[in-house]
Amino acid sequence: MTKVLIAGFTGAMGQKAVRLVQESDGYELVAGLAVGITSKDPEDYDLPAGVAIYGDLNEIQTDADIWIDFTLPSAVYANTKFAIEHGIHPVIGTTGLTDDQVSELQDLASAKHLGGLIAPNFGMSAVLLMKFAKEAAKYFPDVEIIEMHHDNKADAPSGTALSTAKLIDEVRPEHEQGNPDETESLSGVRGGDYHGIHIHAVRLPGYVAHEQVLFGGPGEALTIRQDSFDRQSFMTGVKVAMDHVLDLKELVVGLENLL
Numbered sequence: 001m002t003k004v005l006i007a008g009f010t011g012a013m014g015q016k017a018v019r020l021v022q023e024s025d026g027y028e029l030v031a032g033l034a035v036g037i038t039s040k041d042p043e044d045y046d047l048p049a050g051v052a053i054y055g056d057l058n059e060i061q062t063d064a065d066i067w068i069d070f071t072l073p074s075a076v077y078a079n080t081k082f083a084i085e086h087g088i089h090p091v092i093g094t095t096g097l098t099d100d101q102v103s104e105l106q107d108l109a110s111a112k113h114l115g116g117l118i119a120p121n122f123g124m125s126a127v128l129l130m131k132f133a134k135e136a137a138k139y140f141p142d143v144e145i146i147e148m149h150h151d152n153k154a155d156a157p158s159g160t161a162l163s164t165a166k167l168i169d170e171v172r173p174e175h176e177q178g179n180p181d182e183t184e185s186l187s188g189v190r191g192g193d194y195h196g197i198h199i200h201a202v203r204l205p206g207y208v209a210h211e212q213v214l215f216g217g218p219g220e221a222l223t224i225r226q227d228s229f230d231r232q233s234f235m236t237g238v239k240v241a242m243d244h245v246l247d248l249k250e251l252v253v254g255l256e257n258l259l
């Protein structure tokens, strides 16, 4: 049995992950972490008696093999560090890690000879969108990104939108986009700017997770769009990660590297 701890087990994604682990042969949920809990009785969360419930990182004593994390941008660095330091393979879905933090965690994982995965998006449609957008950017250097999410989302831009921009930036020919004399009469109206790529973040009830990458060229346009209508869309990727993470030799970024 591969033992799994879920950080953020009471949240929207954590609850889906709990069900996934419970329904997957060969895996056992051994612990859950969430900071706002009022009870440590697993039965209060419809979990079996043996599942340890923690409300603080420093309380954790576990023999878990895998640490699945769907928490908050403010918590994910400390959580991932804790997992690596305790020999637990991290599967990190939480967004918001900076490039420097990812590098530090990769160095720590290498030093501990521990594999893991950080994936800004576990959905197949989003992974493919990023791949196609990177390809298209070689031919269409004029590009903007619109990401749309539920209005409970803590961070902006989404991790997926930022990753898309980074991938495009790797291949996009050196390029000045738009009118250099442009002004904003309403602050922020042109969105965020990642190396000249504008990112627009929409937050509305009813939405789950969606992204459009818009490319424009002389007399033509290309739009690539993905939609996660249900958080179940992320669980295929989480299962792929669970199945492969014990064999990884380093802390890998991006689900595409496991497919």
Ligand SMILES: NC(=O)C1=CN([C@@H]2O[C@H](COP(=O)(O)OP(=O)(O)OC[C@H]3O[C@@H](n4cnc5c(N)ncnc54)[C@H](OP(=O)(O)O)[C@@H]3O)[C@@H](O)[C@H]2O)C=CC1
Pocket: 007, 008, 009, 010, 011, 012, 013, 014, 033, 034, 035, 036, 037, 069, 070, 071, 072, 073, 074, 075, 092, 093, 094, 095, 096, 119, 120, 121, 122, 123, 234
């Ligand atoms: N990679 C991917 O494919 C996806 C990633 N995400 C990302 O996952 C993260 C969680 O999203 P979502 O489930 O919607 O968020 P929720 O707000 O629904 O859940 C957050 C969970 O984290 C817990 N939590 C908060 N602070 C801490 C902490 N310091 N330590 C441990 N647990 C904590 C919360 O517990 P409590 O309520 O008790 O505070 C809650 O259980 C976000 O960063 C989101 O962007 C989301 C979807 C897909």
Ligand SMILES: O=C(O)C1=N[C@H](C(=O)O)C[C@H](O)C1
Pocket: 095, 120, 121, 122, 149, 153, 154, 157, 158, 159, 160, 161, 208, 209, 210
């Ligand atoms: O908060 C969410 O919901 C999501 N977060 C991830 C992100 O920031 O990219 C993945 C997906 O977009 C859903």
